[in-house]
Amino acid sequence: MSFYNEYLKYKDFDFDSFFKNTTDEDILNTINKDKLDKFDFLRLLSPTAEKHLEQMAAKSNKLSLQHFGKSIILYTPMYLANHCSNKCAYCSFNVENDIDRKQLTLEEVEIEAKNISKTGLKHILILTGESKSKTPISYIKDCVKVLKKYFDSICIEIYPLEEDEYKELISAGVDSLTIYQEVYNEDIYDKVHIAGPKKNYRFRLDAPERGCKSKMRSIGIGCLLGLYDFRIEAFMTGLHGYYLQSKYLDVSISFSLPRIRPHVGSFMDLHDVNDKNLVQIMLALKLFMPYAGINISTRESESFRENLIPLGVTKLSAGVCTEVGGHSQSNKSSSQFEISDTRSVSEVAISLERKGYQPIFKDWVHI
Amino acid sequence: MDKLKIGGTKLDSRLFIGTGKYSSNDILPKVIDSSKSQVITMALRRVNLDSPKENILNYINKNCILLPNTSGARNAEEAVRIARLAKAAGCGNWIKIEAISDNKYLLPDNYETIKAIDILAKEDFVVLPYMNPDLMDAKRMVDAGASAIMPLGSPIGTNRGIRTEEMIQILIDEIDIPIVVDAGIGKPSQAAQAMEMGADAVLVNTAIASSSDPVMMGDAFRNAVIAGRKAYLAKLGSVKKFASASSPLTGFLQGDE
Numbered sequence: 001m002s003f004y005n006e007y008l009k010y011k012d013f014d015f016d017s018f019f020k021n022t023t024d025e026d027i028l029n030t031i032n033k034d035k036l037d038k039f040d041f042l043r044l045l046s047p048t049a050e051k052h053l054e055q056m057a058a059k060s061n062k063l064s065l066q067h068f069g070k071s072i073i074l075y076t077p078m079y080l081a082n083h084c085s086n087k088c089a090y091c092s093f094n095v096e097n098d099i100d101r102k103q104l105t106l107e108e109v110e111i112e113a114k115n116i117s118k119t120g121l122k123h124i125l126i127l128t129g130e131s132k133s134k135t136p137i138s139y140i141k142d143c144v145k146v147l148k149k150y151f152d153s154i155c156i157e158i159y160p161l162e163e164d165e166y167k168e169l170i171s172a173g174v175d176s177l178t179i180y181q182e183v184y185n186e187d188i189y190d191k192v193h194i195a196g197p198k199k200n201y202r203f204r205l206d207a208p209e210r211g212c213k214s215k216m217r218s219i220g221i222g223c224l225l226g227l228y229d230f231r232i233e234a235f236m237t238g239l240h241g242y243y244l245q246s247k248y249l250d251v252s253i254s255f256s257l258p259r260i261r262p263h264v265g266s267f268m269d270l271h272d273v274n275d276k277n278l279v280q281i282m283l284a285l286k287l288f289m290p291y292a293g294i295n296i297s298t299r300e301s302e303s304f305r306e307n308l309i310p311l312g313v314t315k316l317s318a319g320v321c322t323e324v325g326g327h328s329q330s331n332k333s334s335s336q337f338e339i340s341d342t343r344s345v346s347e348v349a350i351s352l353e354r355k356g357y358q359p360i361f362k363d364w365v366h367i
Numbered sequence: 368m369d370k371l372k373i374g375g376t377k378l379d380s381r382l383f384i385g386t387g388k389y390s391s392n393d394i395l396p397k398v399i400d401s402s403k404s405q406v407i408t409m410a411l412r413r414v415n416l417d418s419p420k421e422n423i424l425n426y427i428n429k430n431c432i433l434l435p436n437t438s439g440a441r442n443a444e445e446a447v448r449i450a451r452l453a454k455a456a457g458c459g460n461w462i463k464i465e466a467i468s469d470n471k472y473l474l475p476d477n478y479e480t481i482k483a484i485d486i487l488a489k490e491d492f493v494v495l496p497y498m499n500p501d502l503m504d505a506k507r508m509v510d511a512g513a514s515a516i517m518p519l520g521s522p523i524g525t526n527r528g529i530r531t532e533e534m535i536q537i538l539i540d541e542i543d544i545p546i547v548v549d550a551g552i553g554k555p556s557q558a559a560q561a562m563e564m565g566a567d568a569v570l571v572n573t574a575i576a577s578s579s580d581p582v583m584m585g586d587a588f589r590n591a592v593i594a595g596r597k598a599y600l601a602k603l604g605s606v607k608k609f610a611s612a613s614s615p616l617t618g619f620l621q622g623d624e
């Protein structure tokens with residue numbers, strides 16, 4: 001079994017008629033339910049549900065307080081390298097793009113770590129482009145060894161791995177995995193992943209499950225909003241999370257909702273996802289899986305991120321640079337995409353406190 | 368009120384409180400004060416000794432007993448490691464075992480919990496296991512060296528009250544070490560209910576932390592726990608299942624010796 005079987009069940013589903021047949025009453029009944037099934041979730045993603053966002057928000061706020069309280073975990077990404085062997089139409093790191101390529105030495109990793117840890121953050125997300133030859137597992141492991149001295153939780157966002165490779169990284173000190181499918185629609189996936197190992201849809205789709213099997217503590221998934229119809233993509237993302245959570249009860253699942261940002265790439269056939277759409281996705285996910293985390297990145301603007309907080313956000317990145325060496329070096333490389341919220345860690349923390357939320361710098365211990 | 372004795376320590380308060388889910392740590396000392404709680408639980412994963420602002424230990428009165436929990440542990444091995452880290456971090460030798468491998472309902476895994484108790488009790492920890500109320504498992508926990516048992520009233524954070532009433536009553540009746548009802552208590556009246564049933568203490572977090580006025584809610588819980596305990600000690604009038612008829616139905620038997 002794999003999530004692919006689940007994907008296939010809904011691949012040719014008639015979403016249009018389902019949405020057309022969804023009434024206001026259906027939405028209100030769904031909001032009032034204690035437990036939502038997959039079709040309830042889909043109803044909440046319908047155009048009809050757009051009229052009921054306020055009621056959805058009220059419930060989402062309540063569920064979020066119940067499950068997570070008034071606390072938001074902060075973390076920051078650290079780019080280790082931007083080498084990439086793939087040709088993704090939507091990304092600046094694309095192997096064919098003429099950008100400065102860079103990879104941190106272990107000494108540079110240590111300097112970055114020291115600089116980031118001055119902000120008080122204890123959670124770090126390490127990223128690479130997807131080049132297994134330039135940034136092999138052994139390199140990631142060496143970096144983790146350095147980072148362990150400074151951080152309590154280390155999350156990886158790198159090329160998909162085999163189960164044993166994930167295990168290797170866990171024993172080195174990694175506890176969490178983030179991996180985005182980018183787009184669940186297999187045809188679009190094939191179209192935007194022009195060349196490189198990332199073309200292998202199934203290998204990527206099953207990566208989160210391999211992470212679960214390897215005993216990662218938490219796993220973040222998501223799609224890159226804008227590559228295809230957001231309602232269907234959000235549905236598939238939620239189903240994927242639900243599939244993983246039901247099968248691997250011990251893993252904590254979280255969702256990220258990145259919207260495509262300006263980049264050095266070429267792909268322009270975008271599906272617009274406006275603020276209201278993003279809010280709807282987030283609320284539908286929260287009502288469907290209240291125990292799952294929700295992560296909003298700095299792709300979103302400061303004010304928008306602030307407004308999303310009471311709707312169920314559990315994790316925020318702060319003090320973000322998407323360049324390799326961005327936390328310490330003056331000759332930074334090209335960034336993966338433009339960020340929108342450029343606030344420092346302390347600025348984000350202060351604004352959370354002002355909103356009546358507690359910024360959490362540490363929520364894990366190495367065990 | 369009569370004192371509660373756990374692991375050789377005598378306590379005046381029978382209300383334990385949690386420290387998670389608050390909007391700020393600054394409110395903690397006030398809640399501890401209004402609730403008069405003497406046992407304060409916190410997740411070791413959240414203890415941040417590097418930051419005075421985030422270091423929860425700075426907000427807890429020195430006279431209180433710290434009850435670090437092993438939240439995040441999925442099995443006995445992880446729980447034991449977290450317990451040892453907590454002791455090394457200066458959190459004392461009380462430990463609340465949380466071994467949870469279900470992220471959906473956050474139900475405790477009794478089997479893994481028993482294994483962890485077995486190891487930690489031998490290392491002189493005062494072990495308080497969070498558990499699914501099951502009599503045989505509770506007995507195993509006692510045998511393994513638990514100092515109290517912490518059965519759940521309903522799934523954690525749900526504020527649904529004591530849904531496991533019958534099972535908890537059995538533990539109260541059959542287990543000789545203190546029973547602390549943990550998880551699910553959403554209202555002071557439910558805390559009073561647990562105490563009236565004969566529970567030795569209750570642990571409350573979400574209900575206080577998520578209220579609009581946690582300080583006042585702490586006080587409300589303090590009073591409810593006292594009221595419930597007094598009612599228990601005073602022995603509630605027995606609940607009659609059948610009304611006593613004012614003219615006895617068997618009166619005709621009198622004199623028929």
Ligand code: SF4
Nearest residue numbers: 084088091093094130
């Ligand atoms: S999205 Fe990832 S895999 Fe694709 S080009 Fe960018 S860095 Fe490489």
